[in-house]
Amino acid sequence: MTTRHLPLLGGHPRELGGTLRTDAWWVGPTITVLVFSSFIAYSTWALFQGAHYYAAPYLSPMYSPLLLVKEGVPGGAPLEHAWFGAWPSWWPEFPLFPASPALLILVFPLSFRFTCYYYRKAYYRSFAASPPGCAVSPGERPAYKGETGFLIFQNVHRYALYFALFFIVVLGWDAVQSFSKNGQLGVGVGSIVLTINVLLIAAYTFGCHSLRHLIGGRTDCMSCGEATVKYKAWKGASWFNGRHMLFAWLSLCWVGFTDLYVRLVSMGVIKDLNTWS
């Protein structure tokens, strides 16, 4: 029988990342960092392009709803697609804020995803290491306040949800329009890509914890002994809620893929297979 001295009571390491776990607990956070970082890098680049976001009849979901359109941009949408007309001529050419319609709507999907209860877990663990994993030490740090201090703003999630529900309608309409080109019904690979995109975003949104709460969870008597719409809706939201992480990742990746597809078609790099040509 041998003895090995450890400095702490109970033998629990306290340095950042310290643990006696022998499984690959770090794989999940590492994948999260890689996928998140890749998406952030690509989407930031794509959002700042302000071009090649439209290839009739496909509109990139990162640019929808299209509030203003700058004419004459390669791969830009025609003016009639803009909700509020042409990009103002007085808009100065800031290098950090180019004339990109995507930047006008960025705050809505960004706030919804950033304050999402699932994504909080993902980035608190992976980026903030708070903690890096279960029973893995976050190291010695200043006083922890959780979501009672600066992070109290996470409570705006339900307001981000209201906009996210509106975005489902907008992206759904984009998907419907993608089956019509020059007044002629048809289907292309892009139509399917856009349709899958809105379905995944809807599946992610319908599993939102705030939505589940607002449609029924906030009451103690959801059914009151009857098959109420409220109770059925709560059950449905609970089904999606159980798959919230799955749809969060699928919808995130698919949004990036959809933008890339529309961009490559718009740039002429790939050809969209469809029934119109």
Next chain:
Amino acid sequence: MSTTRKFKIWRGDAQGGDFKEFDVDVDPGMVVLDVLHRVQARQANDLAIRWNCKAGKCGSCSMEINGRPRLSCMTRMNVFGPDETITVQPLKAFPVIKDLVTDVSWNYRQNKRIRPLKPKPRDADGEHRMYQEDVDRVQEFRKCIECYLCQDTCHVLRDRGGQDRFVGPRFMIRLASLEMHPLDADDRIPEIRKEFGSGMCNITRCCTEVCPEHINITDNAIIPLKERVVDRYFDPIVYLGQKLFGISKRR
């Protein structure tokens, strides 16, 4: 046929301690608690272990096995590799009494802070009524065996010393079971926020991952409570609705 396996078991008390290594004969079908009992019988008669039912229902034999909070009676030896050294240590979130036994009395004190169910008035016919659909979600929380693995893995209690500001996942589900109960008339939201510290949880879900009863602590208890706190304190539309139209805060 038995095989010899290597164990590292933390031995000590409130003054300090060390890991000590043991080579133990392990028979097929054994769980970690069986092995610890064999160590106790053959090599270290004074090894302290808390246990009771050996069936995963009493919640007594919680400890950390290879760094993970687990019930030793439900951790089968065949989940480990044949040459893997198995490290066993006490729960981190609670003070060590001796060896693998910790003082979990802090949890009992938290439990006493929670007011019991305050029944609503009876119906006109003198009966209390509630419906299965409405109590399904609070019945999930009744599965809790009070093993305190969730308390141990919660980093607020485990690593941040937040015992004075957060009651922990186990008691968040107890609070949820009362707050969501169709017959409970008490208003618990202010204390859930201020005294029991719902805002201290940052949703990292470790409590749900370690629960041996598979209670969905985060999605079904903590987040719904946080949302009810948002209703009360952080949602101006709900607040205005309550003020203007007298919408009931509870049903």
